[in-house]
């Protein structure tokens with residue numbers, strides 16, 4: 001059996017999650033890996049059908065553009081290409097670490113590419129469903145072009161409470177290579193309107 005080795009980078013993320021319910025991480029993937037993932041997303045977008053994203057799950061899925069306007073393509077962990085293999089390897093490494101240190105009992109994840117065309121957004125929501133609460137950690141990785149300009153919008157707004165219990169909103173820019181990890185059951189959030197195409201991979205680490 002492998003000796004457990006403390007990973008200081010993961011520890012910072014876990015600390016953030018425990019203290020603030022979210023973590024903003026700018027170096028989860030290297031610049032080269034981000035470049036590969038971005039190129040892969042763009043290629044898939046040309047070759048496959050990104051589907052208009054729905055809200056709800058299973059029987060209650062609905063497409064409502066007034067709520068969310070992105071198009072998505074699910075990654076298939078059973079048939080990953082070389083770039084996706086690298087992505088899954090990093091995710092599974094993180095999952096294994098979190099399970100060993102926080103006993104979260106994560107079983108794996110589900111991940112999709114997302115593309116928000118100009119004029120789209122995703123209204124305030126929580127990532128868990130009434131009938132399915134397995135989603136535990138949400139992870140959004142931005143694959144926007146290197147010259148992404150924050151004035152293009154598309155911030156992730158998260159809703160937090162101050163020490164008096166008063167709600168406030170924190171806006172996080174969708175900078176290329178940035179990853180935001182947050183507690184799926186606790187943090188309401190929204191994607192602000194974009195006026196330039198916005199790319200990401202969104203995923204959820206789930207319990208059984």
Ligand SMILES: O=C(O)CCC(=O)C(=O)O
Nearest residue numbers: 122127140156191200202
């Ligand atoms: O793209 C983002 O910043 C968040 C996306 C999101 O909230 C979702 O897909 O549930």
Ligand SMILES: [Fe+2]
Nearest residue numbers: 125126127189
């Ligand atoms: Fe969400």
